[in-house]
Amino acid sequence: MTSWKDPEIAGVRALLAARQPGPGAPTPTVAERRAAMDAAGEIGALPTGCFHEPATLGGVKCERVVPHGAAPGRMLLYLHGGAYTAGSPRSHRPLVARLADVAHTVAVAADYRMGPEHRFPAAVEDAVAVYRALLDGGTEPGQLIVAGDSAGGGLALALALALKAEGLPQPAGFFVISPWADLTQSGASYRTKADTDPMITKAGLDTHAMAYLGGLDAHDPLASPVFGDFEGVAPILIQTGSEEALLSDSITMADVLAHARVEVRLEVWPEMIHVFHAWGGGLQAARRAIKLAGAWMDEKFAG
């Protein structure tokens, strides 16, 4: 049994363990997972003075999040996590608001289409549509950062590839948290971190990948960016926890990006878990990671 030096992450783990369904409990339905994630999003506080409003961009439902003191012209496009089958701007509102706040920017969170109703590459198409609409609306690519967590991190990386393919300009940077970047689940950390990841299992992600891909090839780089050619894409910041089953996805992405001579910074946060940023209220490491990411985004916005 691993013991944790950080008492806060031990607390988060206790909370997660208490939430686990008992043995023999039925697997939650897609609708139940979505409702639970959305409800969790309502718990977190928004930074003072921050408001949100519905928006539609490129035909895609979105939510605009406006923190106090956002610098004019800046834009953060956020792609939420949830294994391509759950999550929404609502579930991720506190996280998006905190990121927008530290990066001094308005954010747009995309409510992109998900599995099993909408199969790959619908999510990628929606991300491209929102990105294109932001440019058409006057956002300068150099004043646009794309961020996302988990599946949304993978989707942000897929968007980098899609922009290349469609000849669209790259943004100022990509900030991805604990990205799910390999939908074949080939990473060593599914094994090495099986005992310490309290949320993610290979079996779970296999199921979600199937729901998203509907039998299409998981080796498609727009589904699994680890197989992509990233030469020429914008700088990328990856933040991940050391105790993640998805740790290898981040390491492999750093390797792939480095080989493709992309400016990449990988930060591994010791003892931290999948998208620990979402626990900003009770986790100092989350607040520090968000602050560092904010400084990185500030620098990229400044060119």
Add this chain to the structure above:
Amino acid sequence: MTSWKDPEIAGVRALLAARQPGPGAPTPTVAERRAAMDAAGEIGALPTGCFHEPATLGGVKCERVVPHGAAPGRMLLYLHGGAYTAGSPRSHRPLVARLADVAHTVAVAADYRMGPEHRFPAAVEDAVAVYRALLDGGTEPGQLIVAGDSAGGGLALALALALKAEGLPQPAGFFVISPWADLTQSGASYRTKADTDPMITKAGLDTHAMAYLGGLDAHDPLASPVFGDFEGVAPILIQTGSEEALLSDSITMADVLAHARVEVRLEVWPEMIHVFHAWGGGLQAARRAIKLAGAWMDEKFAG
């Protein structure tokens, strides 16, 4: 043929190419390599107000480098590169001085024993001896950072393991530039970056590893830290160039450290070459990398 977006790195490459010995020229002797590296160290300017003086710590010859405005109590222990067979505090003086300057600290560069005269683990023993002498002299571990480049980066990582083994306190952090961390030369980047690395070849490092190890096992973690158990060591910053034959050493180290739940930050600098920091005079990327490393060290010193 790769074309470079950064005109400065293209200039550095032209300079390196011009320095290459002609075909059929004899391989430089160890003495010639050492003399050439030391002479190169004399070219770089030191920051204004910076001075240096000889020192002996734990029986090891060192050089103390004192920048203007160093914060009292802080200490940077620097381990120079040169494939464990060349290099010295003199060859690395401008780099050490720049790092000390941005981190607002006095530095001590160790003139550790090298191959082929002194076989592994003499270099590690010297690094430990200097570290211990710094502690004995009153330096607080939390006010001590260990840095190094290339073989010196590998040696810094070996020191992290040696401190664990000897029960000595960890420093505030380790900052390693383009570390040579795998003396078996197993990295994929020896192949994938063979065409773009203007300095390092597998054959060259095989020769130097043999001179250092004298036939001892390259899998010893104190020689090849990629094989070490890093759990419990201090935070580590790795900066490396995307065009390095040693790129995989940095990626693998990040993987090993992440798995061991060490706080690690890996930065890959696009188009950059082995220890590009040494070209600070003519390379903006080098100055930016040094500045970012300085901010990281400042933060670690501040605890």
